[in-house]
Amino acid sequence: xxxxxxxxxxxxxxxxxxxxxxxxxxxxxxxxxxxxxxxxxxxxxxxxxxxxxxxxxxxxxxxxxxxxxxxxxxxxxxxxxxxxxxxxxxxxxxxxxxxxxxxxxxxxxxxxxxxxxxxxxxxxxxxxxxxxxxxxxxxxxxxxxxxxxxxxxxxxxxxxxxxxxxxxxxxxxxxxxxxxxxxxxxxxxxxxxxxxxxxxxxxxxxxxxxxxxxxxxxxxxxxxxxxxxxxxxxxxxxxxxxx
Numbered sequence: 739x740x741x742x743x744x745x746x747x748x749x750x751x752x753x754x755x756x757x758x759x760x761x762x763x764x765x766x767x768x769x770x771x772x773x774x775x776x777x778x779x780x781x782x783x784x785x786x787x788x789x790x791x792x793x794x795x796x797x798x799x800x801x802x803x804x805x806x807x808x809x810x811x812x813x814x815x816x817x818x819x820x821x822x823x824x825x826x827x828x829x830x831x832x833x834x835x836x837x838x839x840x841x842x843x844x845x846x847x848x849x850x851x852x853x854x855x856x857x858x859x860x861x862x863x864x865x866x867x868x869x870x871x872x873x874x875x876x877x878x879x880x881x882x883x884x885x886x887x888x889x890x891x892x893x894x895x896x897x898x899x900x901x902x903x904x905x906x907x908x909x910x911x912x913x914x915x916x917x918x919x920x921x922x923x924x925x926x927x928x929x930x931x932x933x934x935x936x937x938x939x940x941x942x943x944x945x946x947x948x949x950x951x952x953x954x955x956x957x958x959x960x961x962x963x964x965x966x967x968x969x970x971x972x973x974x975x976x977x978x979x980x981x
Contacts, residue, residue: 739867741765742816743963744808746799746857747826749778751925752874755952756823756959757781761790763960766816769794770808770826791816799826799853809860818864821963824854825874827893832886843889850893854900858915868912870963873901874955877921877978894919898974905972914971916962921978923950945980 743760747753748769757769758781767785769792771778778794785792793815797808812819827850830842854873861871878891879898898917905915922937922944937949958975961967 739820740817741821742768742812742819743821743823744768744770744812744819744857744861745823745825746770746853747772748823749774749781749794752920752923752952752955752959753823753825754781756825756956757792758784758788759953759956759960760821760823760963761785761792762788763964764790765821766790767792768808768812768816768819770797770799772796772798772826799857800849802856805853805856805860809864813864819861820865820867820869822857822861822869822871823874823959823963824857824871824897826850826853827874829887829890834885835888838889846889846893847896850890851896851900854897858900858904862908862911862913865908865911865913869914870967871904871913871915872959872962873897873915873917874959875901875917875919875974877919877976877981879919880976881981901974902972909971914962914967916967916970916972917974918955918958918962919974919976919978920955921950921976921981923952923955923977925952943981944978948979950977950979 743765745757748757749771761767769778769781782792782794797804875897876894879894883891901917
């Protein structure tokens with residue numbers, strides 16, 4: 739059976755690394771992006787240059803109608819999704835809870851949580867012969883990110899709960915749902931929070947004394963998606979250097 743994977747937020751960071759990794763493993767990859775078309779095309783080009791199959795499709799996956807259209811386009815071009823990596827998310831500037839507005843909180847939750855629900859819903863409809871979903875959460879779900887990103891941490895806590903509940907809900911359909919929780923990874927996302935060098939500042943607090951690479955996260959995602967993890971569901975892999 740052909741393997742068709744959707745990677746949301748696939749144009750940069752962990753999403754880009756995962757798209758490229760899966761392309762090398764024989765998946766037909768849909769690289770989803772919200773606004774950065776040029777970076778998404780770069781990812782697709784690299785996959786194709788390595789002999790893989792990939793397309794780039796724009797969609798804001800927090801919007802229900804755009805998710806519906808995205809999956810329809812995948813149906814028409816690659817075939818029905820058999821694997822899903824829920825990765826799209828945002829990080830907003832560092833701020834204590836005492837200063838957060840409802841608009842900020844709602845934007846965080848809609849982007850980081852609603853999108854995972856919507857994409858999971860559409861993928862499950864198509865996984866009639868079984869399938870695999872990996873949600874990208876964060877070590878922040880365990881650590882809380884006080885004084886910086888409690889709203890982000892809370893959104894990722896919701897993803898942990900989604901992973902556990904959904905894994906039970908669809909196990910009878912032979913659909914596995916697992917989760918990775920990256921820690922301090924060298925990606926562009928830290929700049930979105932206003933501190934591009936955040937990993938360098940905190941790495942001495944990490945038992946392994948360094949930040950992680952997007953490729954290290956991609957390898958764990960690929961394992962959980964694969965048949966090598968055929969008896970693994972509702973599980974969490976922390977990729978955080980021991981923190």
